[in-house]
Amino acid sequence: MPRIGIIVGSTASASINRKVAKAMATYLPEGFEVEFLDFSALPFYNYELEAEWPAEATAWKNSIESADGIIIVTPEYSRSIPGALKNALDWSARPWGKASFNGKPTAVMGASVGASGAAMAQQHLRNILAHFNAPTMGQPETFFHFNAEVFGADGSVQDESTAAVLRGFAEAAAAFIGSHVTEPASA
Ligand SMILES: Cc1cc2nc3c(=O)[nH]c(=O)nc-3n(C[C@H](O)[C@H](O)[C@H](O)COP(=O)(O)O)c2cc1C
Numbered sequence: 001m002p003r004i005g006i007i008v009g010s011t012a013s014a015s016i017n018r019k020v021a022k023a024m025a026t027y028l029p030e031g032f033e034v035e036f037l038d039f040s041a042l043p044f045y046n047y048e049l050e051a052e053w054p055a056e057a058t059a060w061k062n063s064i065e066s067a068d069g070i071i072i073v074t075p076e077y078s079r080s081i082p083g084a085l086k087n088a089l090d091w092s093a094r095p096w097g098k099a100s101f102n103g104k105p106t107a108v109m110g111a112s113v114g115a116s117g118a119a120m121a122q123q124h125l126r127n128i129l130a131h132f133n134a135p136t137m138g139q140p141e142t143f144f145h146f147n148a149e150v151f152g153a154d155g156s157v158q159d160e161s162t163a164a165v166l167r168g169f170a171e172a173a174a175a176f177i178g179s180h181v182t183e184p185a186s187a
Pocket residue numbers: 010011012014015016017018075076077078079080111112113114115116117118
């Protein structure tokens with residue numbers, strides 16, 4: 001079964017992007033294995049750490065490489081992606097020539113408390129993914145303006161127009177990833 005890895009750009013336990021990602025994941029069609037990929041154990045990248053390559057970085061790269069496609073749900077911090085996510089992407093790009101996102105179909109969305117819906121962060125992320133040679137879903141762009149009231153206590157979406165946005169993104173992302181799957185990624 002093709003596997004989708006979901007990366008949340010925030011490490012906050014109360015992350016609104018994690019909440020949105022979890023809700024979005026409920027709308028992914030059947031026929032995909034879904035796993036949330038965690039980068040919170042990674043050290044801050046510097047190239048000197050490559051001399052004794054950290055086990056956490058191996059685990060992180062394996063988690064990306066064993067997925068057939070990736071969905072990234074990111075907040076916007078200071079008009080870009082959070083530093084923690086950038087750090088994780090930098091680790092994924094190393095060692096030279098072994099970028100984990102190379103050829104990996106990827107879909108991007110983001111949520112913010114502001115009306116811009118993490119638009120600038122998503123655009124910066126698209127630049128990075130282009131550099132990684134990751135085919136990236138163009139549409140639908142999903143700039144999610146977070147409103148806590150549309151989520152129930154169990155995290156489910158209570159409002160049909162919000163559900164339609166998340167369902168539309170999830171179905172398009174699954175179709176995009178599915179269209180790139182020739183054979184499941186090796187575990
Ligand atoms: C350091 C910092 C910078 C932020 N910068 C932006 C920003 O540039 N644009 C924006 O829409 N929201 C910004 N916000 C507000 C975030 O949208 C809000 O904190 C949101 O909860 C972050 O998502 P998360 O809960 O998933 O981490 C910023 C928040 C923080 C903590």
